[in-house]
Amino acid sequence: MKIVFYGSGNMANAIFTGIINSESVAPENIYLTNKSNQEALEDYHDALGVSYSYDDAELLKDADYVFLSTKPYDFLKLAERIRPYINDNNKFISIMAGLPISYIRENLQKDNPIARIMPNTNAHVGHSVTGISFSTNFGPTSKQEVLTLIEAFGTALEVKEDHLHQVTAITGSGPAFLYHVFEQYVNAGTKLGIEKSQVEESIKELIIGTGKMIERSDLKMEQLRKNITSKGGTTQAGLNALSNHDIEAVFLDCLNAAVKRSIELAETEDD
Ligand SMILES: NC(=O)C1=CN([C@@H]2O[C@H](COP(=O)(O)OP(=O)(O)OC[C@H]3O[C@@H](n4cnc5c(N)ncnc54)[C@H](O)[C@@H]3O)[C@@H](O)[C@H]2O)C=CC1
Numbered sequence: 123m124k125i126v127f128y129g130s131g132n133m134a135n136a137i138f139t140g141i142i143n144s145e146s147v148a149p150e151n152i153y154l155t156n157k158s159n160q161e162a163l164e165d166y167h168d169a170l171g172v173s174y175s176y177d178d179a180e181l182l183k184d185a186d187y188v189f190l191s192t193k194p195y196d197f198l199k200l201a202e203r204i205r206p207y208i209n210d211n212n213k214f215i216s217i218m219a220g221l222p223i224s225y226i227r228e229n230l231q232k233d234n235p236i237a238r239i240m241p242n243t244n245a246h247v248g249h250s251v252t253g254i255s256f257s258t259n260f261g262p263t264s265k266q267e268v269l270t271l272i273e274a275f276g277t278a279l280e281v282k283e284d285h286l287h288q289v290t291a292i293t294g295s296g297p298a299f300l301y302h303v304f305e306q307y308v309n310a311g312t313k314l315g316i317e318k319s320q321v322e323e324s325i326k327e328l329i330i331g332t333g334k335m336i337e338r339s340d341l342k343m344e345q346l347r348k349n350i351t352s353k354g355g356t357t358q359a360g361l362n363a364l365s366n367h368d369i370e371a372v373f374l375d376c377l378n379a380a381v382k383r384s385i386e387l388a389e390t391e392d393d
């Protein structure tokens with residue numbers, strides 16, 4: 123299988139690193155390209171053994187899956203770049219937030235199958251949650267191949283295309299929201315008088331350990347929380363203070379803003 127990445131930035135890097143780590147595709151069968159930063163491509167080649175090129179005819183020849191992994195606002199230039207070289211074997215996988223399959227098809231000016239996915243950067247460590255929708259002309263064998271490819275860097279969740287907006291908010295942007303919360307936790311922790319580096323190290327371990335508990339325990343998060351909360355103890359005191367703030371409403375605001383922006387991206391590009 124030959125895979126090409128048009129755009130080799132943060133998200134593409136997480137995906138191809140995840141695929142290589144899973145050993146599901148040989149690194150030399152993964153081809154990278156970008157706008158103009160050849161040094162970045164050379165670095166990936168040296169570190170991971172991937173191939174790279176700026177020759178679009180060569181890149182698209184025999185390419186089974188072509189990732190469209192530029193920013194949404196760079197897609198029109200990308201479409202112009204690749205249009206003359208697209209052949210019937212190419213199946214597209216767009217990771218671009220907001221852009222509908224119909225819009226991508228219109229601008230590629232070809233009827234090749236298109237999958238739209240919404241991954242997250244946890245693909246780096248094989249834990250992306252990836253929402254996916256397929257164009258109606260995606261055959262069952264290719265669909266299965268794409269799902270297997272996605273499972274190489276996490277889990278796949280097939281959804282109606284319209285629901286990719288919600289997936290984008292909850293899990294696509296999700297790591298950034300959680301990093302933000304963790305950063306605030308570190309900032310607050312450093313105000314308690316312990317040395318900053320010790321707080322940072324211990325909170326990093328706290329987050330990893332808590333994630334592993336969620337992964338490995340049969341208990342729900344609610345029960346895991348209750349198991350820590352002694353009656354009249356320190357945890358109860360802290361949770362009481364938290365419940366003075368409507369944290370659910372804060373996150374609902376955050377998620378609604380991200381969904382709204384994803385819809386705006388789709389609408390702007392539809393004009
Ligand atoms: N960063 C994230 O956590 C996530 C990003 N996405 C989507 O992934 C896409 C890429 O985001 P990032 O990787 O963060 O951006 P980035 O800025 O890190 O990478 C963009 C890449 O596109 C390349 N590019 C620009 N114009 C090009 C052209 N004409 N031909 C070939 N390559 C071109 C750039 O050289 C660069 O390698 C976006 O559409 C975003 O919506 C989706 C899920 C999560």
Ligand SMILES: O=C(O)[C@@H]1CCC=N1
Nearest residue numbers: 219290291294295296
């Ligand atoms: O911020 C963005 O638009 C992209 C989509 C999801 C994560 N990053």
